[in-house]
Amino acid sequence: MQNLIPLNKRPRICWDVMKKNKFEEMIPAELLEGIRENGIAYIPIGSMEWHGPHMAMGMDTLNAYEVSLRASSKTGGVVLPPTYIGTETARDPEILKKIGFSGNESIVGMDFPKNTVKSFYWPQELFESIVRHQIEMLRDMRYRLIVLANGHGADNQIVILNRLAQEYSCQRFRVLPVFILFEDGGVGIGHAGLAETAIMLRICPQGVDLGQLPARGQKLYNVDYAIVDNESFISGSTPDFSVRYDPRDATAETGEKLIAHAAVKCAEIVTKALRGID
């Protein structure tokens, strides 16, 4: 339907009051006002990946989108639609040994042999090309700070986003990759464990069914469920290769705290970066 209010009669946008920040819902005049105001655009990026038998596969992207929306309501700026495209590579034998495998298995990302469905891991070049084009289109619209809000911790995804940031950033334009799972939120982070399950219970409860996991008291072994603490990937698992941060302890309240913390941290990083642009 045609909007009959002339552009010059419309009230100026106030981010604090309106909280309108979804790119796809904004008319050109609103986009232009945001570009003039601070020129921040968030691109939420994640994956479509196995997250245990108890959780939906869009977790990383849903989380990146939620954190982007909340951070942008603090910093101003627009949020692009969520990107359900992520990438992964074959796991190093040393990492596999750390989490309970022999090291001889051929495993890509979190697609462990006992999983019932496969993740959508996109080729690295295609992933890079899609993000690259999004950056360029936003730069052409005169955005000044592109936040790559990444919810998927794969090494190669992080390397690609960092490389794009280096390639495109200059004095007047900045690309800022931010991994939106923070270690200091009060709960150990990891893949499909307590933290991610709690976040999902808060933002998408229909995407969690804890009844799919064994009863409490039974251990969750990394290799059986493809649920792995971050510190297991980095420094090694528990002696019996079970999960430390148990998804069965997750609550929506914990999820809310983690998301709120991530939004504050993300907004701080973005605000600091914006100050460094001419």
Ligand SMILES: [Zn+2]
């Ligand atoms: Zn995840």
